[in-house]
Amino acid sequence: MSDSDPQRSARDTILARVREALAVPAPLPHLAHAPAPPAGGLAILPAEAARPWLPDGGDTPEERMRILVDNLGKLRAVVHRVPDLTAAAELVFAVARQRDWKRVAYHDHPLVVPLLAGVPCATHGVDGAAAHGAAAAKDALEACDAGISACEALVSQTGSILVSSATCGGRGLSVVPHVHLVIATADQIVATLADALALVRRRHAGALPSMLSFITGPSRTGDIERILVLGAHGPRELVVVIVG
Amino acid sequence: MIAPHSSPGSHPAPADDDGGHGVAKRRFLRDAAVSAGDEPRRGFIRRALAGYERTRDAQQARFRDYEQARDAASLAKWTAVNHLDELLPRFEAAFTANGGVVHWARDAAEARRIVLDLVHAAGAKAVIKSKCMTSEEIHLNAALEAEGYAVVESDLGEFIQQLRGEPPYHFVFPCMHVRRDEISALFSEHLGSQPTSDPEQLTMIARRHMRRLYVEADVGITGANFLVAETGQISITENEGNARLTAGLPRVHIAIAGIEKVIERVDDLAVLLPMLATAGTGQPLTCYNTLYAGPRRAGECDGPEEMHLVLLDNRRTTLLADAEQRDALHCIRCGACLNVCPIFKNVGGFTYGTTYQGPIGSVITPHLRGLAEWNHLSGASSLCGACSAACPVRIDIHHHLLHNRRNAARTAPDRRERFGHRVFAFVAARPWLFALAGRLGRLTLPLAKRLRPPLLREWLSSRDLPPAPRRSFRSQWRARRGA
Ligand code: SF4
Numbered sequence: 001m002s003d004s005d006p007q008r009s010a011r012d013t014i015l016a017r018v019r020e021a022l023a024v025p026a027p028l029p030h031l032a033h034a035p036a037p038p039a040g041g042l043a044i045l046p047a048e049a050a051r052p053w054l055p056d057g058g059d060t061p062e063e064r065m066r067i068l069v070d071n072l073g074k075l076r077a078v079v080h081r082v083p084d085l086t087a088a089a090e091l092v093f094a095v096a097r098q099r100d101w102k103r104v105a106y107h108d109h110p111l112v113v114p115l116l117a118g119v120p121c122a123t124h125g126v127d128g129a130a131a132h133g134a135a136a137a138k139d140a141l142e143a144c145d146a147g148i149s150a151c152e153a154l155v156s157q158t159g160s161i162l163v164s165s166a167t168c169g170g171r172g173l174s175v176v177p178h179v180h181l182v183i184a185t186a187d188q189i190v191a192t193l194a195d196a197l198a199l200v201r202r203r204h205a206g207a208l209p210s211m212l213s214f215i216t217g218p219s220r221t222g223d224i225e226r227i228l229v230l231g232a233h234g235p236r237e238l239v240v241v242i243v244g
Numbered sequence: 245m246i247a248p249h250s251s252p253g254s255h256p257a258p259a260d261d262d263g264g265h266g267v268a269k270r271r272f273l274r275d276a277a278v279s280a281g282d283e284p285r286r287g288f289i290r291r292a293l294a295g296y297e298r299t300r301d302a303q304q305a306r307f308r309d310y311e312q313a314r315d316a317a318s319l320a321k322w323t324a325v326n327h328l329d330e331l332l333p334r335f336e337a338a339f340t341a342n343g344g345v346v347h348w349a350r351d352a353a354e355a356r357r358i359v360l361d362l363v364h365a366a367g368a369k370a371v372i373k374s375k376c377m378t379s380e381e382i383h384l385n386a387a388l389e390a391e392g393y394a395v396v397e398s399d400l401g402e403f404i405q406q407l408r409g410e411p412p413y414h415f416v417f418p419c420m421h422v423r424r425d426e427i428s429a430l431f432s433e434h435l436g437s438q439p440t441s442d443p444e445q446l447t448m449i450a451r452r453h454m455r456r457l458y459v460e461a462d463v464g465i466t467g468a469n470f471l472v473a474e475t476g477q478i479s480i481t482e483n484e485g486n487a488r489l490t491a492g493l494p495r496v497h498i499a500i501a502g503i504e505k506v507i508e509r510v511d512d513l514a515v516l517l518p519m520l521a522t523a524g525t526g527q528p529l530t531c532y533n534t535l536y537a538g539p540r541r542a543g544e545c546d547g548p549e550e551m552h553l554v555l556l557d558n559r560r561t562t563l564l565a566d567a568e569q570r571d572a573l574h575c576i577r578c579g580a581c582l583n584v585c586p587i588f589k590n591v592g593g594f595t596y597g598t599t600y601q602g603p604i605g606s607v608i609t610p611h612l613r614g615l616a617e618w619n620h621l622s623g624a625s626s627l628c629g630a631c632s633a634a635c636p637v638r639i640d641i642h643h644h645l646l647h648n649r650r651n652a653a654r655t656a657p658d659r660r661e662r663f664g665h666r667v668f669a670f671v672a673a674r675p676w677l678f679a680l681a682g683r684l685g686r687l688t689l690p691l692a693k694r695l696r697p698p699l700l701r702e703w704l705s706s707r708d709l710p711p712a713p714r715r716s717f718r719s720q721w722r723a724r725r726g727a
Contacts, residue, residue, distance in 0.1 A: 014350060020565065021565035022327075022328065027568075029640075053313040055307055055308065075528075126546070127545050138459045157528075170492075170545040171493075172489075175488040176489070193514040193529075194514035197510055197511065208475060209544070210342075210538050210539060210541045212535040213533070213535070216532070219485040220484070221484050223399075223401035223419055223447075224400070226420065232447055232483065232486070233398065233400075233484045234485020234489070
């Protein structure tokens with residue numbers, strides 16, 4: 001109707017078209033079981049309602065741990081369970097030595113810093129990176145063999161690791177280096193995606209991090225003849241160290 | 245020089261208009277005949293997709309009730325699409341509060357202009373892209389290259405297609421039709437790599453090539469799978485990590501998405517993300533599912549300085565206005581309907597000649613680009629319903645193909661077809677005439693086979709007529725009942 005009116009902004013035109021289009025109501029989808037939504041209401045099926053239908057995340061901490069470890073294994077991530085941070089530091093030391101890491105990237109975090117105490121290679125802290133100039137910071141990160149980060153939560157249902165730009169070393173640390181090592185505590189395991197989303201929203205109420213990323217296994221592609229290859233652009237290896 | 249400039253003419257020139265006059269249909273018929281005759285390639289596609297069905301079934305079995313989960317996903321999208329008038333402004337306000345900038349584009353030309361202006365304002369030399377079907381829809385690469393920008397597709401499949409100078413073959417698996425030896429030859433030619441038949445080594449060649457490009461690109465362009473009205477976040481689903489890098493390293497992040505991508509709440513993702521992964525690739529969750537809320541925040545150590553979102557209409561509102569088929573906008577572009585479609589498996593992705601291939605493409609393209617020119621796609625279906633059965637958001641795909649056929653018959657009736665139906669109705673209503681026509685038909689059938697009259701010629705070119713029965717059905721029926 002008004003498409004030819006150049007005075008009218010694209011926004012107004014599109015919204016007017018949308019309103020006009022929605023004047024005729026659409027039939028509900030053919031559902032198998034679910035109840036019809038309440039008339040006029042927007043919110044119909046909270047994720048809570050869908051929980052019993054989605055894959056199981058476990059009801060107890062033991063179940064969640066078992067499902068998580070099982071899922072991570074299927075995704076070809078490597079899981080290590082250690083009793084405390086000292087043991088975690090020894091593990092990181094051994095891996096760094098064995099892989100001959102030259103440089104690892106990390107961020108400031110009470111779980112991450114203790115791991116670097118005796119690590120047998122150079123380290124690169126990303127936190128001050130912005131101050132060093134963006135280009136230099138990208139190059140420095142790119143030159144690292146591994147990135148060590150904390151996480152916001154571990155999701156047993158899908159075997160995912162939730163990282164954020166606010167508390168896990170920004171956007172690049174978990175995806176630029178070839179190896180991503182995550183350090184987490186057992187009480188960070190939640191059952192479902194919905195639980196993880198609720199948790200970060202509580203934690204960052206009012207100011208969501210600019211990036212939240214569910215990482216589910218090492219980077220992969222099937223673009224060549226649908227054959228699975230790990231390490232397409234992101235890390236080829238994902239190592240999850242769970243403390244406690 | 246940092247970019248493999250895709251060879252000139254690599255993507256079709258910006259062509260928002262289709263030429264008209266049945267060109268698309270003639271091209272479809274010609275290409276379908278060629279593809280259907282290419283046995284080796286068809287076998288290759290079939291094998292690739294058989295693997296898909298196995299992993300998808302295994303993944304569906306992990307749901308405690310997959311059918312109810314489909315209901316939930318379907319309702320989440322239904323709610324969003326039917327409240328777009330409320331949700332779009334809500335999303336815009338929340339996204340803006342997060343520090344992002346929303347740009348509205350009525351059509352493809354407007355969207356291209358917006359992106360070009362943003363890229364220009366950023367003083368960019370190089371642009372890196374992650375998979376974005378809306379950018380294919382608006383022919384963005386050709387427009388960027390025409391203005392001298394080097395554009396690189398970072399998704400492996402899209403990169404291969406860019407080097408080949410072809411659009412994606414399948415909107416989730418862009419190069420599923422290409423054999424590894426062809427990819428090896430392609431990389432040798434463009435990147436100077438050693439030939440190899442190992443998919444892993446081929447992937448690593450592309451990975452190494454791309455690394456510098458992420459660091460050096462000034463602008464990163466991505467798509468978006470969901471726009472969350474409640475929080476102003478955009479959600480991007482990918483496997484390779486290339487979208488993470490594209491949205492993480494360059495100074496400016498531009499995302500392009502259709503208006504129908506809005507969902508109401510962040511919680512909807514708890515259902516939609518697993519459904520997308522399960523139906524799309526048979527994974528529990530795609531490797532990276534990332535929510536972006538604006539550019540880098542104070543206190544964060546990296547990330548872009550600017551984030552823009554282009555909201556594209558491009559006739560989606562035309563589809564929205566059709567209440568009967570509105571649910572086609574629920575599509576989350578998982579590609580499941582292509583993977584199970586017997587037509588797609590036989591004619592292949594390019595034959596459709598559309599940005600969105602397969603059953604869902606056949607439903608929406610007539611709305612997005614005109615029913616008169618694209619109705620033939622509604623006929624490219626056996627109406628088996630495999631697509632609707634596979635769809636994670638319960639779109640009634642195969643019925644919509646019928647609806648399109650009906651609408652086309654209403655708006656532009658085919659005179660010859662109409663005349664034929666009238667003659668048939670006249671004959672069928674008169675038993676003596678029907679019997680006479682049957683007898684004539686039985687007698688002349690062998691002759692028709694030999695002479696191939698013009699009316700039957702096309703039909704006979706790929707089919708055999710059965711031998712004519714000696715007696716009509718009615719006389720056989722009478723004889724048997726008598727006995
Ligand atoms: S129509 Fe359904 S099955 Fe096809 S791509 Fe869209 S969501 Fe997937």
